[in-house]
Amino acid sequence: MLGRFVTVDGGEGAGKTTQIAFMRAYLERRGCRVMATREPGGTPLGEEIRALLLGHRHGGMTLTAETLLMFAARAEHVEQVIRPALAAGCWVLCDRFTDATYAYQGGGRGLSLERIAVLEEWVQGTLRPDLTLLLDLPVPTGLTRAGKRGPADRFEREEVEFFERARAVYLKRASHDPGRCRIVDASRPIEIVRTEVETVLAEWLERD
DSSP states (O other): OOOEEEEEEESTTSOHHHHHHHHHHHHHHTTOOEEEEESSOSSHHHHHHHHHHHSSTTTTOOHHHHHHHHHHHHHHHIIIIIHHHHHTTOEEEEESOHHHHIIIIIIITOOOHHHHHHHHHHHHTTOOOSEEEEEEOOHHHHHHHHHTSSSOOTTTTSOHHHHHHHHHHHHHHHHHOTTTEEEEETTSOHHHHHHHHHHHHHHHHHHO
């Protein structure tokens, strides 16, 4: 069976971690080799960069530094983890990927999307997700859910307008790439979201 690169993206409190755990179990029951990972992170270096990006020690970090750190972690992740796993025939399930950079640094912070595209091409080459599940929900709902997880990280402290801009970019990218992206209404109960995710995965398994 061919390896597949599946990313799960969306705003705060969308339930990505919960759905990835379900997806992994679902695919493994059907005989797939699965590796779950996350961004920023996924490697020892990436996890250290994650701590810098999400922590509060560098609250005045410039947008350029933030974006380059995102792609530095991604470069290591792609070469050390994602490409080798795909070459070995694994399904790679990734909690966030480059769509998040377009949404957060592009939409949220206002960085030129063209500049992000240059970095995407440099770091990833031809690598793009085979499938992206965009778990979408209203920003206030997501932030309320996220607030129950514990102290807010550096991004979660942003204003509501920041997340509204990020959500708009997510939805625009998904609508422009329907072959790759599936929008899932994550405001519904977990069981209903899980059923829809299962349907999407079943369709992809049939392609193999």
